[in-house]
Amino acid sequence: MASPNSVKILDICDVAAAYDHTKSATETILSPTFFELTYLRFPPSECLCFFKLTDSNPTFFHSVIFPSLKQSLSHALLHFLPIVGSLTWPPESSRPFFVYHPKNDSVSVTLAECNGDFDRLIGNGIHEAVESHPYAPHFVATETRSPLLALQVTLFPNKGFCIGMATHHAIFDGKSASMFLRAWAYTCKFIVEKGEAPCLLPAEINPSFEWKSIQDSKGLEEAYINLWATMGKRFESGSDSNPKSVKPLPKLEVQPNLLRANFHLSSEVIKKLRESVLRYHPEATDPTKRLNLSTYVLACSYVSICLVKARGGDADREVYFSWSADCRSRLDPPLPPNHFGDTVVVHHFVCKARDFMQENGLAIIAEKLSASIRGLEEGLFEGANERLEKLLSLGPEVQLVSVAGSTGLEFYTTDFGWGNVEKVELTSIDRTGAFSVLDIGNGSDRRTEIGVALKRPEMESFASFFSTGV
Template identity: 45%
Template structure:
């Protein structure tokens, strides 16, 4: 099974979908299952090619992604498509409206759906465990800092030129076309690779602090997320080349459920994330200790959340709103905490999980390794020549770090 999660959104309410989509009985076939879902397709494409890690055109995934119905007055939440590859397998594509659901909510839905499918017996509806039972009370979110109007004004500014009919329209902002020259690939960092990065960054930081006559100290956060993002950002910027003085905006989201006061349930379904960002000069990535310097910035941003989730929130929102069109932005989607490869609809784990929403480039997708060895899968989409450069940097820089750490 190959799944293709979050890109964009459906016409069936969130809570009803697990009821409508059920796993087969012992005598059921794939065809029986497909007749029960909202959108189905069949393809003779090479499934092993589509589910591999090798470089391929980003647009090759598009036929397996459903459309999300939206209008001025209605916005769907989730769209689903199952595509059968005869005698090979099938893909499940799930498109979520990120104005309504964040990544954790979408993942909770998928886990709940998979749980129900796997535990169906004698056509009886199994009960969801508490951690997968949706919590929908919006009243637990308190806007004590007056951020709602800033968000709404930003959204209106973003959509005003794109949506002609109504400033309150629920239509999605139109997506930019993806060039056939854009390719995607999946990279792996093993647990050993991550330890090499940890040792390298520690060594580089010590060198930088000595040169700057600062007391040497380790990062407050040396997590897999920090190490992976710092290394990938450096590889991406080097692969693109260009003006070393240009600004790079690195943006990521922090889950706010456990950081609110009081905290809200982890199974809250909705949007409960906070955008965090750092601004760096491209030239920093090209320096000898570039990975360490970017890791230090990301770690510092995460450390700042300890002061309070809303500390400087208005200023951050206004700064993000002021980013000029065409600015170079690198974002992050997915998380190693989502445990994507644990999804089991009754046929075993998926062979590949792919986040196709990064096809326009500039987005790093993260997932915990399917092998369960503490590693990370990194999905990227870039122009072909940039991807060729990145492959070289990603592989060779890690080899060099490994040699130095011996």
């Protein structure tokens, strides 16, 4: 296990965007849409990417790898200027803003070294959740200013290195985080192979910050601004709390003795899950019934029933199943695939634990999730304001099952020039109780990776249900 003493901080540096008189020399101000305002004060998301590199001796790492990472980061940030800046809410303003100041703003990068067990960290076996936390960067914010991105690079001598990324929910969703990470990696690999930075990025990772086409037909911007002013007082327990604070709410505490592990669903297993659902819903083969049995639906449904069964307890308790939909292609007019921002909307359904526990629980939950997704066509933002308030106010009597990540995010295609990422860990789930979903592998080796963080008895039960339920 990595104790605080085993992770040595070597340096903390600030990396600014590379100079370009047409881009980085100009102040940039972005006004958040209702999408970004939804997550105005959510705690940052944390992601760890582990890269195996047997010749990562300290000399090579400090003379070649880390300088290349910093140089490429500077050039990549030139395409992502708003995230170099900060979120702020001036006292005289009725709304917050994202502001980039070319002379002052940069991204904090921590350089560390660790003697921890790298091979154990990149494996899929069960380990203590807190073991990963020293590799995530500190996210330092105040009431008047919050950074949007923080990074940490940790060397494991002669084993590999880890890139830890903390991102602000108000501007990063999973797709945006993956887009930035892959753009940085593309730039670094280009520099390593060709000795110079690329002039252009591939279209799919070249971000668009054109937010003006997003229309607020439901009046959600004002509703969310008012909601956060109220919620801030509730969470910070003080009448003197600043209603215009942009400081993320405190992170939830990690439960003691929490374990985490990764599990995989192969394409063959996904096929079996689909067949299982169709045995209970044969009408779903009719195109007019439109039952969504995508990999995402089947994986989330299967994992959720394993989680509820692992918890056990009262079968009549309520289970609040929360999931997020990417709205880029669902808006009118649609946003481009490379749109950068947090454009996900949270939806949910509520049912009894017994629905998950039944013999045909997979078919029941898959049908409910499919119906919830189908409902997006009728009202993408129906009840959005009330849904956020309810999510933030759920009591302990309700089991919350939520999903972090998604299929199609492509985190596992990241390559900085020394080989593909070996392991991706969404460490935020240790605090939120969500399970993570990511794609891994290609072709016949394509799998869906599931990350869970549970207490030991539940983890053992979950592992048993997961391995025997198909």
